[in-house]
Amino acid sequence: MLSRNFFRLLVRGAHQTKSAVSFSYIASRKLHKSVCLQKNPQVELTAVRYPEVKRGNYSELTDRHIKFFESILGKDRTLTDPADVEAYNVDWIKMVRGQSRVVLKPKTTEEVSAILKYCNDETLAVCPQGGNTGLVGGSVPVFDEVIISTSLMNQIISLDELSGVLICQAGCVLEALETYLSEHGFIMPLDLGAKGSCHIGGNVSTNAGGIRLLRYGSLHGSVLGVEAVKANGEVIDCLSSLKKDNTGYHLKHLFIGSEGTLGLVTKVAIHCPPSPKAVNVAFLGLNSFDDVLKTSISARRKLGEVLSSCEMLDHVTLDAVTSNLNLRNPIGEHPFYMLLETSGSNGEHDEAKLNAFLESSMSSGEVLDGTVANEPSRIQYLWQLRERVAEGLVHDGYVFKYDISLPLKEFYTIVPKMAERLAGNKKFLRCCGYGHIGDGNLHLNITSKEFDHDLHNLIEPFVFEWTSKLKGSVSAEHGIGFKKTKFIHYSKSDSSLNMMHDIKKLLDPKGILNPYKVLPK
Numbered sequence: 001m002l003s004r005n006f007f008r009l010l011v012r013g014a015h016q017t018k019s020a021v022s023f024s025y026i027a028s029r030k031l032h033k034s035v036c037l038q039k040n041p042q043v044e045l046t047a048v049r050y051p052e053v054k055r056g057n058y059s060e061l062t063d064r065h066i067k068f069f070e071s072i073l074g075k076d077r078t079l080t081d082p083a084d085v086e087a088y089n090v091d092w093i094k095m096v097r098g099q100s101r102v103v104l105k106p107k108t109t110e111e112v113s114a115i116l117k118y119c120n121d122e123t124l125a126v127c128p129q130g131g132n133t134g135l136v137g138g139s140v141p142v143f144d145e146v147i148i149s150t151s152l153m154n155q156i157i158s159l160d161e162l163s164g165v166l167i168c169q170a171g172c173v174l175e176a177l178e179t180y181l182s183e184h185g186f187i188m189p190l191d192l193g194a195k196g197s198c199h200i201g202g203n204v205s206t207n208a209g210g211i212r213l214l215r216y217g218s219l220h221g222s223v224l225g226v227e228a229v230k231a232n233g234e235v236i237d238c239l240s241s242l243k244k245d246n247t248g249y250h251l252k253h254l255f256i257g258s259e260g261t262l263g264l265v266t267k268v269a270i271h272c273p274p275s276p277k278a279v280n281v282a283f284l285g286l287n288s289f290d291d292v293l294k295t296s297i298s299a300r301r302k303l304g305e306v307l308s309s310c311e312m313l314d315h316v317t318l319d320a321v322t323s324n325l326n327l328r329n330p331i332g333e334h335p336f337y338m339l340l341e342t343s344g345s346n347g348e349h350d351e352a353k354l355n356a357f358l359e360s361s362m363s364s365g366e367v368l369d370g371t372v373a374n375e376p377s378r379i380q381y382l383w384q385l386r387e388r389v390a391e392g393l394v395h396d397g398y399v400f401k402y403d404i405s406l407p408l409k410e411f412y413t414i415v416p417k418m419a420e421r422l423a424g425n426k427k428f429l430r431c432c433g434y435g436h437i438g439d440g441n442l443h444l445n446i447t448s449k450e451f452d453h454d455l456h457n458l459i460e461p462f463v464f465e466w467t468s469k470l471k472g473s474v475s476a477e478h479g480i481g482f483k484k485t486k487f488i489h490y491s492k493s494d495s496s497l498n499m500m501h502d503i504k505k506l507l508d509p510k511g512i513l514n515p516y517k518v519l520p521k
């Protein structure tokens, strides 16, 4: 028998087969870093919070260096006023704070090349920065590294409407690319909550995942080519725009996910899929994680090629969004929630599939309640409940963030385990689990009013040991950055780490590019 809530779940008519659905309706919200900073200007210096990390043997910045930078960029693109530089020293979640005295804003590859050559000759350490939305402390300096921001490298170079290949500079904001593409009948193959601020170069450098990975795969597949500048200023042209190119070593992969430690990405060629003609989103309530798992598996089987996202949230997570951001839960209260999206080229076909799937999930009792949307504003509303979780959690104060890959069977076990472990700590506010269940990627988040060493020590290295025991990964999508260098060995063999060190030495022998990040000491 169907639940009495079933009527809410049916996709009722009005499907959008006639006109293409544009993705530009998705919330256009630049993340407000500076507002957060004003509220709490006292983010502890990384050098103070992590005294075990020592400054490398790099030169100190002098007026002579500044004069050189000004000779290339002019005074207006060489920021030295501490008030202007401060926002570039602190990351979005206010976890780390560096002490850089200069931010450089090149516009061209040639300018990046001249800056890096000079920094290398002068042994000045450098921190490449995109939209500064990274969540592992990789995007800001640890000490006084020179910050090279890609914010003015924001030109779209070309779009081949036959192949769907977009070529652009690294500093293009993801959402700006999405808007541009939607006018030409394409979408970006990746989408994430930070889209209003993050840069495509930052996305490539972190190998960002997000909510479309399930459908379009990782950037190692969709990025066809990159142009990058090595530490010594040499421009490496791997900007192929071919879907297939098997000539020699696939060097572009070195820059995808290396978090600014091997080169500064200046241009990207990326394969963009056509805009789907019909999109449906279902927001579902479920009773247990077991039901979440069953539903995600049957969604993959029954929705097949039209399934484009499969996300889950527990009730503690949803509470962060409803309480802290004032968003309304559109269905009743449940221990777990899922957000499923279908997108395809035939609305009637997709709706029929979705309805059949929901009908069977409700009759089996795996799904208790839900709502479905196919009009843009309602779709946007439902997506906010998932996409704004990171923002909702930041409102609690401090957030300990973990993005781990786990076998599906054990996907959620760590959440109650961790909550139990932290129960006695007075600073502990919230322990929640959510994420990209379709990709086996859990976001475990723990909040407190402020950073607390005892709480930190209760969580780490326990969380990494747990992950490693289950043969998971200590970073599914955010990367290693500054925060996880000590823990990378939980997911990488000694032989792999040795090879990473060798590659680093080859491309950046003086170690000027994003020191203290990714590679363990």
Ligand code: FAD
Residues within 6 Å of the ligand: 031, 092, 127, 128, 129, 130, 131, 132, 133, 134, 135, 138, 139, 140, 150, 170, 191, 192, 193, 194, 197, 198, 199, 200, 201, 202, 203, 204, 205, 206, 207, 208, 209, 210, 211, 259, 260, 261, 263, 264, 265, 266, 390, 391, 477, 478, 481, 514, 517
């Ligand atoms: P930054 O934060 O500026 O830099 C990130 C790293 O890349 C740093 O190590 C930096 O040195 C390096 N870097 C940046 N630009 C370059 C360049 N041109 N060349 C070389 N190195 C460079 N991540 C996901 O994977 N999936 C998500 O779903 C997701 N959702 C998020 C939601 C929110 C609200 C927030 C705040 C973050 C989210 N993130 C997510 C994390 C973050 O947005 C991504 O890691 C993103 O790809 C970072 O891009 P950025 O331009 O902000 O890079």
Ligand code: 2HG
Residues within 6 Å of the ligand: 193, 210, 386, 387, 389, 390, 401, 402, 403, 435, 436, 443, 444, 445, 477
């Ligand atoms: C997401 O999927 C992002 O929303 C952020 O990767 C995850 O805040 C987090 O921990």
Ligand code: ZN
Residues within 6 Å of the ligand: 209, 210, 435, 436, 443, 477
């Ligand atoms: Zn994520």
